[in-house]
Amino acid sequence: MFCKGKKFVILSPILVNIKEIENDHNKYWKWKIFYYNPEDKRLFPPKRNPAFGWTINFANWKSIFAFVLLLAFFAFILGMIESRS
Numbered sequence: 442m443f444c445k446g447k448k449f450v451i452l453s454p455i456l457v458n459i460k461e462i463e464n465d466h467n468k469y470w471k472w473k474i475f476y477y478n479p480e481d482k483r484l485f486p487p488k489r490n491p492a493f494g495w496t497i498n499f500a501n502w503k504s505i506f507a508f509v510l511l512l513a514f515f516a517f518i519l520g521m522i523e524s525r526s
Contacts, residue, residue, distance in 0.1 A: 475499055 469478040476486060477500045484504045485495035498504040 471499075 467473075469476060469481075470489065471477050473489075476488075476496045476498050478486075478498055479500040481498050482501065483498065484501070484507050486498055488494055488496045497508045
């Protein structure tokens with residue numbers, strides 16, 4: 442639906458401006474690549490395009506800690522592979 446040059450979409454019975462949704466969502470992305478939302482408690486929230494997987498919430502220390510643990514695990518595995526060859 443179009444109204445005076447602006448794009449609108451109907452969500453249930455509510456008429457919502459798409460730009461308002463995009464601006465609200467964009468405020469949590471720093472430099473458009475780092476997700477920073479202190480209110481979001483998920484460890485790995487979906488990326489801007491959910492088809493690309495998940496990202497880290499840099500405002501959540503648990504998310505950063507889980508990411509560091511994941512990196513340490515892979516470094517350990519690579520170290521074990523290198524030591525055997």
